[in-house]
Amino acid sequence: MAVSVREAAGVSPSPRQLAWQELEFYGFIHFTVNTFTDREWGLGDESPAIFDPSELDAAQWVQACVSSGMKGLILTCKHHDGFCLWPSAYTEHSVRSSPWRDGQGDLVREVADACREAGLKFGIYVSPWDRHEPSYGDSPAYNAFFLNQLRELLTGYGELFCVWFDGACGEGPNGKRQVYDWDAYYGLIRELQPNAVISVCGPDVRWCGNEAGQTRTSEWSVVPATMRDNEKIQESSQKVDDGAFAKRVGSQDEDLGSRAVLAEAEEAVWYPAEVNTSIRPGWFYHASEDDAVKSSEELMDLYERIVGGNSTFLLNLPPDKRGLLHENDVAGMKALGDRIRSTYGKDLAIGAEVLASCARDAAHGGDRLTDGDRLTFWQAPEGVEQAELVIELGAERRFDRVVLAEHIREGQRIERFRLEAQDAGGGWISLYEGTVIGYKKICRFEETTAKRLRLILSESRWSPTLSGFEVYRSRQ
Template sequence: MLPNLVKGQPAKPSPGKDLAALQQAFVDLRFGMFIHFNIPTYMDQDWADPEASPAIFNPTKLDCNQWAKAAKAANMTYGCLTTKHHSGFAIWDTKTTDYNVMNSPFKKDVVKEYVNAFRANGLKVMLYYSILDTHHKLRPGQITQKHIDMVKAQLTELLTNYGEISALIIDGWDAPWSRISYDDIPFGEMYTLIKSIQPNCLVMDLNAAKYPAEALYYTDIKSYEQGAGQHISKESNKLAALSCLPINDNWFWKTSFPSRPVKEPAKLVNDNIIPFNNAYCNFILNVAPNRDGLIDENAVAALKEIGKLWKHQGPTQKLPAADAPIIAHNMAKHQATNSSWSDDMWIMDFATDDDFGKPWISNATVKQPWFEVDFKYSRPFSAIVIAEAGRRPRIKKYRLEYYADGAWKPIVAGENTGKIKVHRFQPVTGERVRILIDAFDAPPQIAEFGVFNEK
């Protein structure tokens, strides 16, 4: 029997489904409620003091059923609660830290209250979790194995004790403001852990700002935070996606919220829900409960109005086929490179600098461009991803090769005309890998050349 299981919830997740089917099911949900509710609620801030006392967290009138009813009124299909935000306060009964809700005056597991209420109202359950944790000093330059173990233990609790979780929305990972890389807290290990406990739990990392829109880098669903300037292309998106926005001006509740207008329901419907749903994108609207643990009347009224203006029409259009997410460590990152002639301002090192905004660009006079990564010693790898820069792809035909036992050996001859060229193959072991470009319609420019040893 699993420990501390929420009463009435299954002890084991259902058998694993195909990822494409899970992505389709997520997009088909269309519209849900983000719920930013945590210790920042009591500080009039979105980023709380990491040393804030648990004594301030006391939602004396907490009613997660009210949240669920408000979501149903808007024809939402799921909720997602901030189990832990950037300052590290956990609003569930965790055994990993004393900095949690059970040591507050409230002394009740908010995650448990939330999942029970939303399921009772026929809504699916998702959870938000922050990798950045300033209370526990889980931040750049200070990360230890204990931090990695804590993240694993917390994710295990959340995925073991609360029944089936449809998705985890993870924040503060590989973001320019958190600066915690997928190597500091190893993404592949966490992804594998999540899927081993709940195979049908989608993993979403809020990382769309950094990575190209044409591929799933370190996420099952392409996520866009509008307030951070991340906007999906409603015309060209072909990936399962999520776009998020708060109904108020901020994510966490502020003392001004009850008296300030919320976003117009008609605008949320016509500028967000409908066009996003038509672009393979689910829309999640944040509604922040107040310090009593209730959603303010103006927000409740707006949700009712949304429900009058918009109805859930069932499944969306079928998602196009897509490559599986890239989840492994990029072995080429910051490795030595070489190439055919390129101007110094577009030198080859830019193709392995983990920055998609600065590409290697071949000199226009070179007729047979090539680019190479040198690991200095033999290493196994099983995938290569070439991300072209610019608005359109330029490379038309190419070959990938690896160097082993004193000779170059073929991997694949490619004619992938997309901007992101993903190649997965049986593992090979080599000390160098290269691309030979045989046909192009403009000087090739590679934003990032990734090499991965996928398990």
């Protein structure tokens, strides 16, 4: 049974998904024994003795995140090698067996405390694949082991905003492939951390489909429900041509939520995208990449395309063997933050008069777009799917960015729009044409001078909403 346009318009985020979306930009820390072996994936046979960062300073990591404008940080508490950055009671393969802090350290606690001291949200990455644990591959035994470790992380470090899983799954020592008990993992997280989103291999946040920072022209948050299982499907089962799999929308597909896609779906869910990439070519630190750190221009382009493309931006920062972020990475983060603050520091449309071709009622008039309050919003009447809004800036302004925002508490509804500026002769010139808006759309174009803008919503679902229309100039 197809998902109707009306049904799709009614799908909206949960409170935890909404809080996560509002973070917009947050960091990933990849740090473990791989940092000391110069590998990306450990084998599980690494000696804990090699883990001995000489100058580790979690506050330095956090300060770099703050300088860039990030609002949260996710730590790789256990990667595929199985080495735990906390003193787990269920294995000796952890910081407790390392010389770092004389075996008394707990890196998860240090990072969690540093985040809270600086006002950042804290999240955890924990790999279900464990190449060290002997019980891996004995599915019931390992699932019990993993749940015990997960419970330690969920109860020992305060409130978490995210639990981040990937689907890596190899054979265990017995030659058998581990079958993860995802439902049990999810149930424990919901019980102990009900406000945390479960990401990638989880029901709350989906993988964008690549690790290169690539973004879609149209990023839908409302997608077929089958997408929630994409990253959990093992490679062997993906090759089975059972008919249903042939209709499955893949994470790498360009079109995830158009009317055509939903016409083939039985159910639609709110499953928004996170785009993850690294500030360097690798995920863990390699000295050979010290001169390959992304420039502030590259990072700014990523930020505007990702956060301004209805996704969140998860940027990886790998500490070095000292336990510090390299100077080049720190400088890049500060330069990015300066650019973001400079570009988006002054909204030229605050208080601007907005003339709307229609509105649901007086409480949802056009003036709600420019009042600076994301909780207020304009909305078209029920069933009206096209509208025009004219924004009077009051005086001629120079600008090259317009930021649009739907009131996603009511769903994601806008399918196509056009942004125009009025020229000196009273005619309208096109600045930008786009498709979806969602939580945030950053429209970038050549610098323009105008005192009147027009937004034309040419296609939408049922009754479109907008909670924000902001105007900026990137060159101050």
